[in-house]
Amino acid sequence: MPRIAFQGEIGAYGHEACRLTRPDHEPLPCPSFEEAIAAVREGRADLGMIAVENSTYGRVADVHQLLPESGLWIVDEAFLRVRINLLGVPGARLEDIRRVRAMAILLGQARGFLRRHRLAVLPWSDNAAAAREVARLGDPAEGALASEVAAEAYGLSVLARGIEDHAGNTTRFLVMAREADWSRRGALGMMTALVFRVRNIPAALYKAMGGFATNGVNMTKLESYMVDGRFAATQFYAEVEGHPEDPPVARALEELRYFSDHVRLLGVFPAARLRHEG
Numbered sequence: 072m073p074r075i076a077f078q079g080e081i082g083a084y085g086h087e088a089c090r091l092t093r094p095d096h097e098p099l100p101c102p103s104f105e106e107a108i109a110a111v112r113e114g115r116a117d118l119g120m121i122a123v124e125n126s127t128y129g130r131v132a133d134v135h136q137l138l139p140e141s142g143l144w145i146v147d148e149a150f151l152r153v154r155i156n157l158l159g160v161p162g163a164r165l166e167d168i169r170r171v172r173a174m175a176i177l178l179g180q181a182r183g184f185l186r187r188h189r190l191a192v193l194p195w196s197d198n199a200a201a202a203r204e205v206a207r208l209g210d211p212a213e214g215a216l217a218s219e220v221a222a223e224a225y226g227l228s229v230l231a232r233g234i235e236d237h238a239g240n241t242t243r244f245l246v247m248a249r250e251a252d253w254s255r256r257g258a259l260g261m262m263t264a265l266v267f268r269v270r271n272i273p274a275a276l277y278k279a280m281g282g283f284a285t286n287g288v289n290m291t292k293l294e295s296y297m298v299d300g301r302f303a304a305t306q307f308y309a310e311v312e313g314h315p316e317d318p319p320v321a322r323a324l325e326e327l328r329y330f331s332d333h334v335r336l337l338g339v340f341p342a343a344r345l346r347h348e349g
Contacts, residue, residue: 073097074097074098074110075093075099075118075246077099077101077120079199079200080199080200082217083198083218083221084242087218091149091151092246099116102196108143111143111247112141112142114249120149121134121138121244121245123135124243125153125180125240126241136296139335139337143248144249145247146338146340147245148262148343149245151243153242154218154233155177155180155235156232157231158222158229159213160209160210164211168211168214168230170190170214171192171213172192172216173201173217174197177198178192180240198216198218198221199217199224199225201217202225215227255340257341257342259342261341261342262311262339263313263320264310264336265337266333267306268305268332276307288311288323292310294308306333311323315339
């Protein structure tokens with residue numbers, strides 16, 4: 072059976088995304104995003120499921136800086152509706168809980184519930200690991216925020232379901248592979264991911280982006296970060312609608328290369344249905 076690596080332990084939301092979108096792959100838990108990427112690069116896994124952003128919390132820190140150096144290609148995207156649950160040991164009640172454990176990104180998605188119930192928070196390295204720790208402690212005052220998959224995995228009870236602040240709370244994942252696949256054409260269109268750099272001079276970004284506007288190419292994402300901790304140049308991660316071989320996208324990329332000293336494609340993948348369903 073092929074394997075798909077994800078950050079976290081059994082029961083993590085990355086694990087849930089793997090089960091939902093790649094049921095024919097064996098999930099491989101990894102302690103970090105770096106380890107999940109390395110597992111694919113080194114051949115211990117065939118694919119990697121990498122979380123990149125959440126609709127409530129925003130982008131996952133550092134991930135976009137890992138992608139260009141990963142040596143992998145983006146071959147797909149997956150959206151997971153994140154339902155946050157408060158887990159406790161069997162027999163515990165909601166009013167017994169005094170402290171909850173979870174990753175900071177998940178704590179940030181359930182601030183309202185935590186505030187209303189005056190719960191102390193303990194930032195944890197992984198949500199499933201937090202659930203496992205609560206099971207180990209066996210204390211009805213200790214809780215974890217995690218998925219129902221984690222509750223099943225570690226024998227915990229769900230004390231409160233759907234405690235996220237926003238009903239549409241969703242995390243987007245990118246699926247990474249060792250080889251690019253440009254042969255596909257998705258039923259709902261294709262997406263192209265790339266990074267590029269511009270010098271820190273007036274109008275540099277405006278000129279670099281001009282080709283996408285004049286060729287009618289929709290850019291759905293543009294994020295910036297410094298290169299090697301320096302202020303002299305900025306690197307951008309971008310996603311655009313279309314395939315690099317589509318004439319409008321090809322012309323836009325050609326113009327981008329004229330104004331940028333570094334352009335690198337990171338992947339071409341089918342657009343997910345959720346993009347069109349809102």
